[in-house]
Amino acid sequence: MNIDPSIRKLLDNETTIHEAQIRALFQTLDRKFGLRGASVPIRFGYDEALLGSYTPASAHEKESFYFSLLFIGYAVKKPLSKEDRLDLYKHEYAHYMQYNMKIPAQYNWQSGKHGSAWKYCCSLVGAAPTPYYKIGESLLKHDYDKALKNPIHDKTVQIRDTYRREQAYQSTRHSEIKFQVNDVVAHPKFGEGIVEEVIQLPNSVRLHIRFPDNEVRKIDQKWLLRSKHK
Numbered sequence: 001m002n003i004d005p006s007i008r009k010l011l012d013n014e015t016t017i018h019e020a021q022i023r024a025l026f027q028t029l030d031r032k033f034g035l036r037g038a039s040v041p042i043r044f045g046y047d048e049a050l051l052g053s054y055t056p057a058s059a060h061e062k063e064s065f066y067f068s069l070l071f072i073g074y075a076v077k078k079p080l081s082k083e084d085r086l087d088l089y090k091h092e093y094a095h096y097m098q099y100n101m102k103i104p105a106q107y108n109w110q111s112g113k114h115g116s117a118w119k120y121c122c123s124l125v126g127a128a129p130t131p132y133y134k135i136g137e138s139l140l141k142h143d144y145d146k147a148l149k150n151p152i153h154d155k156t157v158q159i160r161d162t163y164r165r166e167q168a169y170q171s172t173r174h175s176e177i178k179f180q181v182n183d184v185v186a187h188p189k190f191g192e193g194i195v196e197e198v199i200q201l202p203n204s205v206r207l208h209i210r211f212p213d214n215e216v217r218k219i220d221q222k223w224l225l226r227s228k229h230k
């Protein structure tokens with residue numbers, strides 16, 4: 001998407017106020033939970049598919065929060081409501097808590113970024129316990145007990161903060177060469193075959209495989225990985 005340069009300028013100028021609001025909120029939460037989320041660097045950007053994210057410190061990444069101005073900005077066509085904006089900040093703070101707080105054992109039953117530990121943190125800060133973004137969600141009354149007991153099924157709406165990462169991960173996974181010439185592979189439909197050629201494409205890997213019927217078929221390696229045949 002092309003952002004109108006004048007809108008972009010307005011959005012850039014807004015970052016100071018967003019940052020002040022986020023830090024003020026995080027400071028309040030920090031005091032309540034004895035944490036230091038308000039001192040974590042906050043980045044702003046123009047992501048179209050990602051509303052926000054929290055990246056914990058790791059070997060290859062610095063700790064940070066990220067928020068997309070295309071969602072939190074005031075100058076965009078459809079700005080988030082004040083409540084939904086706050087909910088997004090709390091959503092990310094709950095991710096921060098997940099990594100920086102001791103989670104009681106009974107809330108560790110469901111793994112995953114948006115698993116029970118995260119939902120437990122949501123219940124503490126009053127964030128909507130769903131990874132999906134829906135307008136007005138923040139105004140609903142959430143039944144945390146229920147949310148903590150059930151896995152999330154709703155996959156119909158835009159996910160707040162893992163969407164892009166998962167896409168990127170899938171595409172690198174699919175483009176990494178996993179087979180070599182002469183490997184024997186098993187295809188669910190064509191049976192066992194021998195890899196004769198491996199071709200690296202921008203987002204995938206194509207294999208030329210000779211099957212028992214002596215036909216050479218061109219098959220994307222992802223089909224072999226997905227069916228766990230190797």
Ligand SMILES: [Zn+2]
Pocket residue numbers: 091095114131160161162
């Ligand atoms: Zn999330």
